Amino acid sequence: MSASKHWSRRNFLHCAVATAAGLANRNAALGLLAAAQAAATQAASQDYRALVCIFLAGGNDGYNVLIPSDATRYQTYKTARGNLAFTSDQLLALNASGSDTYAVSTNAPGFQSLYNKGQLAFLANVGTLLEPTTKKTYLAGSNLPPQLYSHSDQSDQGMSCQLDALEKIGWGGRIADLLGGLNGSSVLPLGVSVAGNSLFQVGTSSLPYYMSPSGVNNFYVTSGGATDPRTKTFKKMLGLSLTNGNLLEQELARSVTKSIGLSQTLISALANSSIGTGIWPGSYLAQQLQMVARMISVRNTFGVKRQVFYVVQGGYDTHDGQTTRHNALISDLSSAMAAFHSTMDEFGIGTDVTSFTLSDFGRTLTTNSDGSDHAWGNVQMIAGGSVLGGDVYGKFPSQIIDGVDDASYGRLIPTTAVDQYGATLARWFGASDTDLATIFPHLNRFGTADLGFMNLA
């Protein structure tokens, strides 16, 4: 029996309430070109900046994204990575700035083109750290991040940068706490997640708005309008939960009240949104970034000057089948990021929007026969018109197994802290030195707070 035969949801939608979202989507499609032009004209020289966090869930194998290609280091790479190594004919060369040369794999032409245009930088060997750590201090077990190599703990730590006092606050959220004032009285929170709940965007006082890549729907129950007796009863009951309910009831009532309050505003705004005129790939990540583009295209409707977006690409826990799975993931990532930034260029705000990757952790250089296991230091990507791209930042590690940077089996000890990575981005976003000390409380334990990959001019 077919699924659709017995499923009358579609009928229901046609017959009954609320096709508002559908209409909004159609309007968006019809108004595409006009809106793109509008977005472009409202663009330049206004004070607007957006950070887009692309979380690569599961632990991206960053050392198979950025590959050393000069003869000596490529040989080391190949030895370390065994059957996970790319052969030299699977590499796309990146413009070289010295004798150390790098490549990406043939899965990532988007990265090659962004990098060679100067719009993409790599940050090598960045990871969660409590303090600067060497192989010697690692082996002594002194002051290491708690629960190294655990998915949940390492992603939380990378998102919080508060490793030894994890208070379930993320650095994206702390940015929103401190810089939210720049957005005046906008009803839209500074943070917008297109990928559900994440620690990254939770602040002390700030919560993001959560939307789906397909847009925002009206609440059917309140679709009769504020004076409808059903709406009034629903809201009265919700109000009683808010005031008289227990802790859990109040939390749910608060969340639903917020969702209802914002849904109509979002629907109206998105009706005039644009995804530009370029061709977008069909991946789920690309759909999320399309929604980010649409939100950015209507930023003036909300009167926002700063936005932090959050999207997720899952599937990176490649313990097995890595070659096939990781290649497909990186292909999607590279093409989605390229499409997104070319749309930002079309909007005329290429220099105002920066995307960057985060992940649970890096992966072992060594192979477990057809995959890699949980590790630590990783390569991250930063893209956009304000990125001093075409360069590799941080210190690219030695990939010699059991060498100076290796904890075991090619688990590389980070030489740059996520705190420094985040601080460089936050400074470009507008955070002051005082702000940075609050957002990244451990920042002063590490060397520079500006890794140099952002154009701060």
Next chain:
Amino acid sequence: MTSINGRRVAAKTLRLGLLLGGLLAGIAQAATPAECFDPLAAPVYPTTPDVPSVTPQAVAVRFLNMATFGAGPRDVNHLSKMTLQAWVDEQLAMNASCHLAVLNETQNNNQRENRMEVWFRHAVTAPDQLRQRVAFALSEVFVVSDVGSGIATNALAVYYDILVRNSFGNFRDILEQVTLSPAMGSYLSMLHNQKANRKLGIRADENYAREVMQLFTIGLLQLDTDGTPLLQAGNTIPTYSQTDVENSAKVLTGWALGDAVSFFNGIDWRIEMKPFEDYHDRSLKTILNNTPVPAQGKAPADLKILLDTLFNHPNVGPFIGRRLIQRLVTSNPSPDYIKRVAEAFNDNGSGVRGDMKAVITAVLLDPEALGGTHSNPKFGKLREPLLVLTHLWRALDGQAADGRLPYYYPDSTIGQAALSAGSVFNFFRPDFAPSGPINDQGLFAPEFQLVNDANNTRFYNELFGLIQWHYKGNPYADPFSVLININNLSKRAKVPVDLVNYLDLMFTGNKLPADVKTVLTAYIRSLDYKNGAGNGVTRSLEALYLVISSPHYLIQR
């Protein structure tokens, strides 16, 4: 040589789904285990004794909301005629309703839609409700998922039945059967995990070794029996080191599919994995708590040492106890409650460790579970989206005209589907807390990880459609979709307060505050009893939706 090596290395990438995806039609289906009900027979519910009420109805509803997929009139009546203990004992003695046997009766046992329908049919109609409910809870601890894994649908049903059949067995058996199941083998890549080979430049896969410790048995930190972390000089103490993970990974080498003739062939998803000693690491390995796994040991013997070591670790009782309490009863159990459950895990009273019957009884009949907010002011939990749906359908006899429950895409309509979590960390983490007062008070609310603007809209709207459209008597509703029967509501709708009282009883166990009921009753009274939809229909649907969408219902306490 090269080609053989190349094949050896490549073959682990042939994931189970690819191997098994096209199998079903041609292959004889797994025999129905003896303890399963006959899949073709109509469900047989235990006879309700004709005696005066023993347990008040509101108490019965509240208890059934913890111990089943939601209270319904038949269960409430049945339980009201006995003590809670007698009901639990009756359930513990019942045979299992197995999923694969029913899935095999559908036209295609490898179609995901059919797995979903069979899951809902069990959740809503199976007589062995406690077993089914515990199995679902276990599926959120021993997580296997079809998201991004390519595991065949029928292999997932085989896996789910391991949890169903062993829900009332011993935890050690669950641990072993889960470990050796092809579904888990594929999901956490223990299948085809092989010993280190210097020539090939490979080493053992750490995936299952890590997660079986972190998520299935002992967790990250050493715990007291009451679940609080033990401290050493003021610091928490890790349960295992990276070296323990690496060495356990070696222990877990050498397993292939159960019908394999050579390591990388085999296609049978129904039976346990089997060892190939040539691929097993036979060196001396030191695992957790400095336990030696002697050199020259075979794969099954090594596995036994590892699983015994994990099973006997003092953490398992509080670790698993807390998880089961959170899934069934409350998000923030007191340490004493956890301790009582852990002690039942440690010893069922007859010296047996890991007896699930003792654990489940301890979880459900604990004074804190029964006392609710009277015993612990922090008592309560958010109902999972799936459990709201199953409760709606159990309370109002939801089914399609052919008796099936064809609700195929719960993940896209309500954000949750059985065996379909985003990762081995489940739909939500046990320690999730939404920012704000809950987090500020150091409390947890795992299910809130699914609560956000996008999900709220989707969930509230889906409930709206399922209630306002999918009821028997709606001439426009597809009779082959799941329809609720609102007769028990419409016959009370002439007197609004009766209708509201009935909904309050059947859904919350009389937990709606008086002022909420006053607001709701006034609105229902304002609606015409008679209208084009039929007598009492509009009143029934409006009241039902407003109760179910209320935080006073959605928070179960």
